[in-house]
Amino acid sequence: MSLTLWLLPLLASSVLSIEMTFELQEHEVQCFHETLPKDKKITLEYQVISGGHFDIDCHMLSPNSENLYKQQRKQYDTFHHKTTEAGEYTFCFSNEFSTFAHKTVYFDLDIGEDDMLPPGEDNGDGAHATALTQLESSAYAIHEALRLVVDYQNHHRLKERIGREVAEYLCTRVQNWSIGQTVLIIFVAFGQVFMLRKLFDKPAARMGGKVGI
């Protein structure tokens, strides 16, 4: 009996998390749909991790096509909402404003954190007021803490990825431009001399007969 009671708080406060990283081409809109029940706290978090100016449009619609959230050209944002009706929720990412930058977008939809208390805490009847043992509640607390750790790790990973991509892009850009500049210097140097010589050659040929030296 106590085992199943113990299982309940684990299930009750567990958060279902859907996270995905996908590629979005230019002028493209990508929509995701999820069926959600009523009275659920959901959190949508997204971040652009590569491409162009690292910005994207995002909007979220309720089952009644009501606009819950709409932001344009954001690099990172979090949106909390408590669902007022059950049904199909849609959230879309749009790269339509971009002409040639395809982007990689990461999003994380957290469903859960319902306000249900674990049994044994705030119960009217004492029939199933079996308190969780220390061990069980510790295990649960550790689980929740680790979930937070994973969350922070993920954020760190994304930020590091963005920084690293910029650094690598800078590295190749420096190389390419330097090679280009060197070639240009040499080309211009020889070109200048050549043009100058050409300027003096023709008149000398023309004047050849007149000067008579």
Added chain:
Amino acid sequence: GINAEYGKQWYQRRVRGVLNYYTNYYYKSNLSSTRMPTMYQWFYLLLLCPAFSALYFHMWETDVKCFVEEVPDETMISGKYKVEVYEEKTEQFIAKAGVGMHVDIKDPEKKTILSKYYTNEGQFVFTTHTPGEHYICLSPNSTRWFTGGNRLRVHLNIDVGEHANDYKQIQAKEKLSELQLRVRQLLEQVEQITKEQNYQRTREERFRFTSETTNNRVLWWAVAQTSILIVVGAWQMRHLKGFFEAKKLV
């Protein structure tokens, strides 16, 4: 490691999510201790619940959709999808046996590690051997040459690391109690965190290497370009001086 043993199911997250939903229902209907469902009844509930209610999106028959997963090495990634085709007559999405998906998975070195055709409902599992970004691309097996075609609805769920474990199977195989199973799950979670931290270390090394390379490049190219400028300038002066003297202009 431990990950390699376990099966293909992705129950852990699904179980929690679905049982969470049903827990709401049971708890709010004022359940007394005598009517509390046992563990077996929870699993029967699982059978009753919809088989697959994950995130879904739409795509055309000729499209290719790619997802990226940046993971450390020796990590299990499990993906499950379901494809439905839009039928214009009924204006609904229905599952057709003929419409399948080609799943193409590339490792960070752009080498293909999985390339298979699946039917309209499929599942793929693989363990990464190199840390980095893995590309999971889904493309419907279409015979069309032009863009467009039928509109498809794809339900997709990708689980990474310890979320890809089948804890029900582990419990049955190793005969663990609830607490032991929970501890096992915590151990796996911690192992995953450790792997990620280690991977983070290698990424920062790469970042540092890139920054140092840029620094070196900027320095040496600046030196090289300055010396080329000086050399070329000197050559120009010498050459033109000789040229003008030959032309008897100086």
